[in-house]
Amino acid sequence: MSRPSLEDIFAENDEFGLLDVKPRAGRGGPAQDRGVAALLEVTAFYERHSRLPDPGAMDHDEMRLGAIWGTVKLAPTDQMRAADRLLLLSDSATPTSRSWQDEPVDASIPNSLDDIFADDDLDVDPSLVSLKHTTPAAERHVPDHRADFVPCQDFERFRERFETVQHGLEAGERQASPIRKWSVIEPIEGDFFIRNGLLAMIAEKSEMTARGGARDHRLRVIFSNGTESDPLMSSFRKSLNDDKTARMVQKIGLGPLDPEWENDQLELSGTIYVARSRSENPEIKGQRMILHKIGVTSQDVSRRVADARNDPTFLLAPVEIVATYSLQNLSRNKVENLLHRFFAGARPAKLFVTDRFGKKVRPKEWFYVLPEHVGQAAKLIEEGTLHRYLYDVDTQRIILKNEIT
Structure with a gap:
C-alpha cells in the first residue's frame, strides 16, 4: 500500500478542524494599527492619572509606555487623529509630570522644617517630631576655657631647669627617645618632653577627676619659649602622638633606686x-x-x-x-x-x-x-x-x- 501524499491529506475531510487556523495578531501588523494601540493605551493611562506617561519614571510599565508614546506621536497617522478623543496629539496637551531626575523648581523647595510640617497634605503626629532625652545645644559639654598658650608669669622660677636639661641634651648626658604611636604616657611633675620643637615641662598634675566618663588629670605644662598651657592629660598625650617629632627626655640615673633619678622632681611653691x-x-x-x-x-x-x-x-x-x-x-x-x-x-x-x-x-x-x-x-x-x-x-x-x- 502506497503512502498518501500531502495533497491527498489536505484533500481529505477535516473532521476535527485541525487545519482551521486563524492568523495571530502581533508585531507584524500595520504601523498605523500599532500607533492607534499606543494612543489607546496612553489615553487609558491619562484617564487614570490625569497626566501623560513619563519615559523617565521609576515604574517600568510607565517608563515603557512613555518611551513608545514619545516615538509614535512624532508622526501621527489619520487613524490616530481620528481615535484621539482627548486631543493628546495637540500641542496644548498636558505635559508629563516632572521626573525625579529633573532639577527642582526654586518655588517648590521649602525654606525650613516648619514649612514642611505646615504642609496641609502632610499629617504628622507631633510626638514624632518632638525631641526627647536630648541635651539642648546651649547646655552641652562646652568648656569655659580652652587650654591655650599664655605667657608664664613665673617663668624665671623654671628658667634654670630648662637650661640644665638643654645642656644635658647637647652634652649627651640625657637622651631624647621617640614616642611610639599610640603609646600610653603617664607624665609626672618634673618630666620633660619635646613637643613641636620646644622643651615642655610638666609643672603640675592636679587632682584626678572624671572627664568624658574616664579618669583624667589637669596638667600645667610650661614651655621653653616662656609660655604655658593647662591641657587635660589625655589631650596632652594626643598632642604628643600627633607630633611625629615628639620626644620624651630621659631622666638622669639608672632607675628609681638611683638617687639621681629623682633630680627632676619639683619642689614648687604655690x-x-x-x-x-x-x-x-x-x-x-x-x-x-x-x-x-x-x-x-x-x-x-x-x-x-x-x-x-x-x-x-x-x-x-x-x-x-x-x-x-x-x-x-x-x-x-x-x-x-x-x-x-x-x-x-x-x-x-x-x-x-x-x-x-x-x-x-x-x-x-x-x-x-x-x-x-x-x-x-x-x-x-x-x-x-x-x-x-x-x-x-x-x-x-x-x-x-x-x-x-
Whole structure:
C-alpha cells in the first residue's frame, strides 16, 4: 500500500478542524494599527492619572509606555487623529509630570522644617517630631576655657631647669627617645618632653577627676619659649602622638633606686585655695556655707577653676574662691596631702555628683570646714608644727593633741 501524499491529506475531510487556523495578531501588523494601540493605551493611562506617561519614571510599565508614546506621536497617522478623543496629539496637551531626575523648581523647595510640617497634605503626629532625652545645644559639654598658650608669669622660677636639661641634651648626658604611636604616657611633675620643637615641662598634675566618663588629670605644662598651657592629660598625650617629632627626655640615673633619678622632681611653691560651690543642687546648696574644697596649685587660681562647671572635682558647678594662702619653699603635693589628711574626719561620707554619662563621682577634696581653719592649718605647716595638732570635728576647732581628755 502506497503512502498518501500531502495533497491527498489536505484533500481529505477535516473532521476535527485541525487545519482551521486563524492568523495571530502581533508585531507584524500595520504601523498605523500599532500607533492607534499606543494612543489607546496612553489615553487609558491619562484617564487614570490625569497626566501623560513619563519615559523617565521609576515604574517600568510607565517608563515603557512613555518611551513608545514619545516615538509614535512624532508622526501621527489619520487613524490616530481620528481615535484621539482627548486631543493628546495637540500641542496644548498636558505635559508629563516632572521626573525625579529633573532639577527642582526654586518655588517648590521649602525654606525650613516648619514649612514642611505646615504642609496641609502632610499629617504628622507631633510626638514624632518632638525631641526627647536630648541635651539642648546651649547646655552641652562646652568648656569655659580652652587650654591655650599664655605667657608664664613665673617663668624665671623654671628658667634654670630648662637650661640644665638643654645642656644635658647637647652634652649627651640625657637622651631624647621617640614616642611610639599610640603609646600610653603617664607624665609626672618634673618630666620633660619635646613637643613641636620646644622643651615642655610638666609643672603640675592636679587632682584626678572624671572627664568624658574616664579618669583624667589637669596638667600645667610650661614651655621653653616662656609660655604655658593647662591641657587635660589625655589631650596632652594626643598632642604628643600627633607630633611625629615628639620626644620624651630621659631622666638622669639608672632607675628609681638611683638617687639621681629623682633630680627632676619639683619642689614648687604655690597657693592654697579654699573654694565654695555655687551649685544649684539642693543637697549641696543647703550646706554651701560650711562645705569647702581645699586645693593647692602652682598656677593662677582663677585659671585653675575656670572650667569648674564641667569638672566633677568641682561638683560640676561654678565655684567662688573664698580664701587663698601662699606657700613659700614648700612642696605643693606634700602640703595638699597634709591638709587632706588633717581634715579627713570632716570629709562628707555621702557626697557625690552624677556626670553626664550617669556615673557617680565622689570627690575627695571637699570638707566641712571653715576657711579660717584652712588658714590656721596652713600657718602650722609653714611653722612645721602641724603634727602637734588635730582637727576636732565635734567642736570644729584645731586643738593640741595633749588637750584630748
